[in-house]
Amino acid sequence: MPLTISDRIERQIEIAAPRDRVWRAITTESEFERWFGIRIKSGKFQPGVRLEVLTTHPDFAGIVFHFTIVEMKAPEYFSWRWVPGALEPEGEATTLVEFTLEETKNGTLVKIKESGFDQISLGYRAKAFEDNTGGWEHQAKSLANYVAQNR
Amino acid sequence: MAGNIRQSRSRTTLRRTASSAPVFAALGDKTRLLLLERLARGGPLSITSLTEHTRVTRQAITKHLHVLASAGLARSSRHGRQQLWELEGEALERARQQLGTIADQWDCALSRLRAHVECG
Numbered sequence: 001m002p003l004t005i006s007d008r009i010e011r012q013i014e015i016a017a018p019r020d021r022v023w024r025a026i027t028t029e030s031e032f033e034r035w036f037g038i039r040i041k042s043g044k045f046q047p048g049v050r051l052e053v054l055t056t057h058p059d060f061a062g063i064v065f066h067f068t069i070v071e072m073k074a075p076e077y078f079s080w081r082w083v084p085g086a087l088e089p090e091g092e093a094t095t096l097v098e099f100t101l102e103e104t105k106n107g108t109l110v111k112i113k114e115s116g117f118d119q120i121s122l123g124y125r126a127k128a129f130e131d132n133t134g135g136w137e138h139q140a141k142s143l144a145n146y147v148a149q150n151r
Numbered sequence: 152m153a154g155n156i157r158q159s160r161s162r163t164t165l166r167r168t169a170s171s172a173p174v175f176a177a178l179g180d181k182t183r184l185l186l187l188e189r190l191a192r193g194g195p196l197s198i199t200s201l202t203e204h205t206r207v208t209r210q211a212i213t214k215h216l217h218v219l220a221s222a223g224l225a226r227s228s229r230h231g232r233q234q235l236w237e238l239e240g241e242a243l244e245r246a247r248q249q250l251g252t253i254a255d256q257w258d259c260a261l262s263r264l265r266a267h268v269e270c271g
Contacts, residue, residue: 118175
């Protein structure tokens with residue numbers, strides 16, 4: 001059994017589009033709502049602002065969570081703190097989510113880092129979207145349909 | 152109504168899994184990582200052999216072992232006059248699986264972002 005275990009998650013993806021375009025997709029509320037699969041109930045993307053959002057999948061509707069925007073440095077760095085899930089107990093610790101956008105030859109490298117797992121209930125965090133696994137897939141399909149219809 | 156049911160279920164989940172955070176706190180120390188590594192290679196081991204070739208006192212090692220035990224990462228048992236420590240892999244494995252779940256969710260989210268940008 002390997003002993004190494006990271007206290008953070010780091011993932012990345014390359015997108016064939018200019019950095020400004022990717023930045024808009026991540027930091028414009030209406031675009032974020034579409035690909036992330038949520039609807040913003042209150043708040044906006046601005047440092048220090050706490051947003052209340054709802055998941056949008058029909059089977060999973062009404063799940064509220066909050067996140068607080070930490071920093072926005074266009075067009076390369078965007079971060080927030082959150083505990084996604086139905087419940088946000090008062091004073092619950094949060095993890096930090098950071099997006100970093102780098103220009104590449106073919107487009108933009110999007111790096112995502114989530115850290116602070118030593119502060120939260122990992123099991124709770126892992127389950128936050130678990131019921132929604134099918135929902136995310138459904139969401140990706142409806143996104144593809146949406147995009148196809150709105151070319 | 153459905154929302155209420157879901158909320159109360161999440162509350163139960165929260166309580167039941169509240170113990171996973173200490174795993175990371177326990178792992179955030181070089182000496183404890185070293186102890187885990189030794190236990191993984193050749194446990195069960197006595198405190199005397201765990202203290203060998205370290206610059207840390209026996210008392211400090213004992214303290215670190217108890218931190219690992221309270222996070223569910225190690226356990227001790229008595230063999231005659233000797234107390235032996237061994238690895239408890241379950242908590243570590245659970246934490247690793249939970250992190251894997253969250254990482255998968257991010258992979259999905261990033262794929263959706265790419266589809267949104269590239270096809271939009």
